[in-house]
Amino acid sequence: MTFKRTKSALLVIAALGLAACGDEQQIPSNSEPKALTEKDAQQFVEKAQKDISELLIPAAQAEWAYQTYINQDTAALSAYFNEKVTSKATNYAKQSAKFNAVEVDQDTRRKLNLLTNSLVMPAPEDPEKSARLAQIGSELGGMYGAGKYCRNTEECFTLPEMSNIMASERDPKLLLEMWEGWRQVSPPMKALYAEQTELANQGAQELGKKDLSEMWRGSYDMEAEAFGQELDRLWGQVKPFYEALHCHVRAELGEKYGEDVVPQDEPIPAHLLGNMWGQSWGNIYDIVKPEQKMDVIDITKALEEHDYDEIQMVKQAESFFSSLGFAPLPETFWERSMFTQPTERDAVCHASAWDVDNIEDLRIKMCIQKNGEDFSTIHHELGHNYYQRAYNKQPTLYQNSANDGFHEAIGDTIALSITPKYLKEIGLVDNIPDASNDIGMLLKLALDKIAFVPFGLMVDQWRWKVFSGEITPEQYNSGWWQLREKYQGLQAPVDRPADAFDPGAKYHVPANTPYTRYFLAHILQFQFHRSLCEIAGDQGPVHRCSIYGSKEAGTALNNMLEMGQSRPWQEALETLTGKPEMDATAILDYFEPLKAWLDEQNQDRKCGW
Numbered sequence: 001m002t003f004k005r006t007k008s009a010l011l012v013i014a015a016l017g018l019a020a021c022g023d024e025q026q027i028p029s030n031s032e033p034k035a036l037t038e039k040d041a042q043q044f045v046e047k048a049q050k051d052i053s054e055l056l057i058p059a060a061q062a063e064w065a066y067q068t069y070i071n072q073d074t075a076a077l078s079a080y081f082n083e084k085v086t087s088k089a090t091n092y093a094k095q096s097a098k099f100n101a102v103e104v105d106q107d108t109r110r111k112l113n114l115l116t117n118s119l120v121m122p123a124p125e126d127p128e129k130s131a132r133l134a135q136i137g138s139e140l141g142g143m144y145g146a147g148k149y150c151r152n153t154e155e156c157f158t159l160p161e162m163s164n165i166m167a168s169e170r171d172p173k174l175l176l177e178m179w180e181g182w183r184q185v186s187p188p189m190k191a192l193y194a195e196q197t198e199l200a201n202q203g204a205q206e207l208g209k210k211d212l213s214e215m216w217r218g219s220y221d222m223e224a225e226a227f228g229q230e231l232d233r234l235w236g237q238v239k240p241f242y243e244a245l246h247c248h249v250r251a252e253l254g255e256k257y258g259e260d261v262v263p264q265d266e267p268i269p270a271h272l273l274g275n276m277w278g279q280s281w282g283n284i285y286d287i288v289k290p291e292q293k294m295d296v297i298d299i300t301k302a303l304e305e306h307d308y309d310e311i312q313m314v315k316q317a318e319s320f321f322s323s324l325g326f327a328p329l330p331e332t333f334w335e336r337s338m339f340t341q342p343t344e345r346d347a348v349c350h351a352s353a354w355d356v357d358n359i360e361d362l363r364i365k366m367c368i369q370k371n372g373e374d375f376s377t378i379h380h381e382l383g384h385n386y387y388q389r390a391y392n393k394q395p396t397l398y399q400n401s402a403n404d405g406f407h408e409a410i411g412d413t414i415a416l417s418i419t420p421k422y423l424k425e426i427g428l429v430d431n432i433p434d435a436s437n438d439i440g441m442l443l444k445l446a447l448d449k450i451a452f453v454p455f456g457l458m459v460d461q462w463r464w465k466v467f468s469g470e471i472t473p474e475q476y477n478s479g480w481w482q483l484r485e486k487y488q489g490l491q492a493p494v495d496r497p498a499d500a501f502d503p504g505a506k507y508h509v510p511a512n513t514p515y516t517r518y519f520l521a522h523i524l525q526f527q528f529h530r531s532l533c534e535i536a537g538d539q540g541p542v543h544r545c546s547i548y549g550s551k552e553a554g555t556a557l558n559n560m561l562e563m564g565q566s567r568p569w570q571e572a573l574e575t576l577t578g579k580p581e582m583d584a585t586a587i588l589d590y591f592e593p594l595k596a597w598l599d600e601q602n603q604d605r606k607c608g609w
Contacts, residue, residue, distance in 0.1 A: 036098065036099060036102050037102065038102065038103065038104045038105065038108070040099070040102070041099045041102055041104045041108050041112065042104070042108050044095070044096070044099070045108055045111045045112065045115075045397070048092050048096075048111075048115060048397070049111075049395055049396040049397055051088065051092075052396045052397070053358065053396050055081075055084065055085060055088070056085075056358065057356065057357050057358075058081060059081035059082070059084070059085050060354065060356045060357075061356060062074070062077040062078050062080070062081045063078050063081070063082075064354060064356065064363070064365075065077065065078075066078035066138075066141075067141075067145070067347065067348040067352075067365060068338050068342070068347045068348075068365060069342075069345050069346075069347065070142060070145050070146055070345065070346040070347060070348070071345070071346075075138050075139075075142055078138050078141075079134050079135050079137070079138035080134075082134040082137055082138065083123075083130060083131050083133075083134030083135075086119075086121060086122070086123040086130065086133065086134060087123045087127070087130045089118075089119055089122070089123075090119065090122045090123045090124075090125070090130070090203055090206075090207070091125075092115050093115050093116045093119055093122065093207055094125075094206065094207060096112045096115040096116050097116060097207070097208060099112055110566075110567075111395070111397045111398075114397050114398075114565065115397070116207065117215065117218055117219040118219060118400075119203075119204075119207070119215065120216075120512055120513075120514065121133060121137065121196070121200045121203070121212075121512055122200060122203030122204050122206070122207055122212070122215065123199075123200075123203050124199055124202045124203045124206060125203075125206055129199055129202070132195075132199060133196060133199045133200065133203070136192050136195060136196045136199070137196065137512060139192060140189055140192055140193065140196070140504075140510035140511070140512075141348070141510060141511055143185065143186075143188060143189055143510065144185065144189075144348075144504075144507060144510045144511065145346060145347065145348040146346045147159060147182070147185035148185075149162060149178070149181030149182055149184060149185070151181075157178070157181065158341075158349075159182065159276070159349065160341065160349055160367055160369070162178045162181065162182055162276065163275075163276050164369070165178050166178055166179070166271075166274060166275060166276050166283070167274050167275070167283040168283070170256075170287075172257055172261060172271070172272065175271045175272060176271050176493055176494065178271075178276075179270070179271035179276070179493065180494070182276055182505055183500065183502055183505045185504070185505060186500075186501040186502065186503070186504030186505045186510075187497075187499050187500060187501050187504075189501055189504040189510055190473065190476060190499065190501035190504065191473075193476075193501070193504065193509070193510070194473040194476075196512075197212070197466060197467060200212050200467075201467060210468075211467050211468050211469070212467040213463075213464040213465075213467035213468045216460070216463075216464065216467070216514055216516075217464065219403075220403055220569070221403070221568040221569055221570065230582070231457060231516070231519065234519075234523050234582060234584050235453070235454070235457055235487075235519075237583075237584035237585065237587075237588070238450070238453050238523075238584050238587055239454075241446075241450060241587070241588065241591065241595055242450055242451070242453060242454060243489075243607060243608065244595060244598040244599060244602060244607070245446055245447070245450055245451065245598060246268070246488075246489050246607070246609075247598075247602045247605055247607035247608075248288060248598050248601050248602055248605075249268065249273075249281060249284075249288050249447075249451075250262060250264060250268050250489075251264065251601075251602075251605050252287055252288040253268065253272055253284075253287065253288070256287050257272065264605075264606055265606060265609070266491065266609060267484075267485050267488075267489045267490050267491035267609045268489060268490050268491070269490075269491060269492075269493040270484070270490045270491065270492060270493060271493045272284070272493075273451075273490075276505075277455070277505070277506055278455070278484075278488070278490050279451070279452050279455040279456075280447065280448040280449075280451050280452045280455075281447040281448070281451040282373070282444055282445075282447040282448040282451075284447070285443065285444045285447055288443070288447070289440060289443065289444075290439055290440055290443070290597075294437050294439065294440030294441075295433040295437045295440070296433070296437065296440040296441055296444060297420055297423060297429055297433065297441075298372070299371075299372030299375055299376075299418075299423070299428070300370070300371040300372045300373075302372075302423065302428045302429055303370055303371070303372070303375060303428070304370065306427070306428060308370060309370070310339045310340055310368040310370065311334075311339060313368060313370070313374070313375055313378055314337075314339065314364070314368075314378050314382075316375075316426060317375075317378045317379045317382050318382060319426070320379060320414060320417070320422075320548055321382060321386050321414070321554075323548050323549045323550075323554075324547070324548075324549075324550065324551065324553060324554025324557065325551045325554040325555060325558070326386055326554060326558070329362060329382075329385065330360050330361075330362060332360070332361055332362075332363075333362050333363060333364075333385075336356075336361070336363050337363040337364045337365065338363075338364075338365045338366065338367075339364075339366060339368050340366075340367060340368060341367035347365075347367075348365070349366070349367035350365075350507050350511075351364070351365065351366040351367075351374075351377055351380075351381055352364070352365050352366075352381070352384075353365075353381040353382070353383075353384030353385050353388070355385070355388035355389070355392070358388075358392060358396070358399055359392050360389070360392070362385040362388060362389060363385075364378070364381045364382070364385065366378070366381065375418070376415045376418060379411055379414045379415045379418065380408075380411030380412055380414070380415055381411060382411065382414075383410040383411020383412070383413070383414050384407060384410070384411060386410070386561070387401060387406075387407055387410050387561050390558055390561035390562045390564075391561060391562060391563070391564030391565075393562075394562075394563075394564040394565075394566055395566075397565070398564040398565045398566040399564055399565070400564060400565040401564070401565065402560075402563065402564070402565060402567070402568075402569035402571075402572035402573070403517075403520065403565075403569040404514060404516075404517035404520070405516070405517045405518075405519070405520025405521045405523075405524055405569075406520075406521075406524060406569065406572065407517065407521075408517050408518055408520070408521030409520070409521040409522075409524035409525040409528060410525075410528070410557075410561070412521060412522075412525040413524075413525045413528040413529050413532065416525060416526070416529045417529070417545070417546040417547050417548055418546075419543075419544060419545070419546045420432040420433055420441075420544075421544065421546045421548075422546040422548045425546075425548060425549070435541075435544075438541075438543065438544070438593055439593060439594060439597050441543075442543060442590075442591055442593060442594040443594055443597075445543075445591075446591055446594055449522060449587075450587070450591070452518070452522060453519060453522050453523075454487035454488045455484075455487070455488055456515060456516070456518040456519030456521075456522055457487055457516070457519045458483045458484060458486070458487040458488065459503075459506065459508065459509070459515035459516075460514060460515045460516045460519075461483055461487070462479060462480055462483050462503060463509070463515070465479060466479075476501055476503060477496055477500045477501060477502055477503075480502055480503050481496070481502070485609070489608075489609040520582070522587075523582050523583075523584050523586075523587070524573075524582060526584075526586035526587045526589075526590050527573075527577055527582065527583055527584075527586040528557075528576060528577070529542065529545070529547075529586070529590070530542050530577075530586040530589060530590070531556075531576055531577040531578070532547045532550075532553045532556065532557060532576075533545035533547060533553075535547075535550070535552055535553050535556045536550035536552060536553040537550075537552070541593075542586075542589055542590050543590050543591070543593075556576055557576065559575060559576070560572050560573075560575045560576040563575065
């Protein structure tokens, strides 16, 4: 699975505008001093929620039109509504701070905190600067969505086409061409990104924050510094396993391409890992798989043999949720979603899930490829949709996940149940490979899941340093690769030009989508899966468990989803798992047989970088 997915653009808007929209609440002026009361705070919150509901629907519709039909007019509409949402959100956030010293009930205090902390790109108070911030966001999104690499005037490649080449080809020269070609898209973004950072930092400072980094880190029901320490703790639990995987992969790549291409005492060249960003490595399973023959199910081949088309793939993912007791998706989902890449217009193919009206207008946007990777991706995106629907009866400010990592984790938790047992039950395969084949299955999964964990951590480590000024625009690219080497043990395959902006070649950077959610999701999904398997009564190894068909597991899951963001994430986590702390030991439990195998393979190898 490639973790190219994010929460929908609507949810990004919601993060911008969770505190949004409409005329500002009138608060007694300083010229007529009057102590603010709990009732004033409650009225302020209610008006904010009403204004949100009124603006988010047209804003989401405009954003959907832009992302599925990129042109000058839809770009203008998107920028217009983004500016309206962000400026209103910022105004509400600033006004909510006036209630900091007012004694209010717990519910009102939480809503006031969300008004302040849920902004992603806070707009400066100056209307011109606010409009400029929205314009830059639209321009960056358009640059990425319309990006192509052209060898010449007649031969051009889209990102999905280049990604397929990266996944399947083994000629290092061709892989390097695609890797460098896509990174030609991002240098024009660099100056815009620096300007955007300056404007958003100004907006954050007007809200009383040191910089945008403090605002992003402080949105997790804990102090910003404490959250950073929590990330370090979780990474410390996973790091030894990642280092063992890295050691094995580097050795096998060295054998495949030669140690002159892949030196055994250096970081791995980033273009050889089967993925445009080197973030997940499942596509090179054929290179690093065990020598002994392993019976690992090829889902792509199974889909082809059973004549699955794009719609049937989505229908099957829907049936998984139905087996847990969730209601079917609305008919409008099938009428309004984008399932395949349009042929006559530019569109953003990056997979995303949408809840356009915050009630029932659920959609996904994907350029579905008929392969196992996208089969899993579809399950992930529908996880967003079912989460969105579960909390749609919450007040507007609570219509979000417990934290953003929860939203990403739910669909991937379901995808962990795409086991041979599940594939046999739905008729995609005839036989379940016995336990002697588990190493192959676990290795293939670890190449996606565990390889991703440090990438999921370092993207925002880079951004937080950019926002704080620790990394200057002149250091954007060098700082990016320093962190990639530190966390992932990867290096650029060639020296990068002085004007390179390789972070911009990753969707979430120009789209301003916080990325720590994906790191958290990779921790939480295994923790959720382990608990759901226990609830479902599965007695086997956790990596063989599928909760498909378990109404008990579905009920437990829905009980957490319905909470939305109404309570701190620690309470939501405890509702499902019985404990309020995130815990990466579930990863170690899941992959225990693989870790023992990797240690055997690496006995005579030099590991580390």
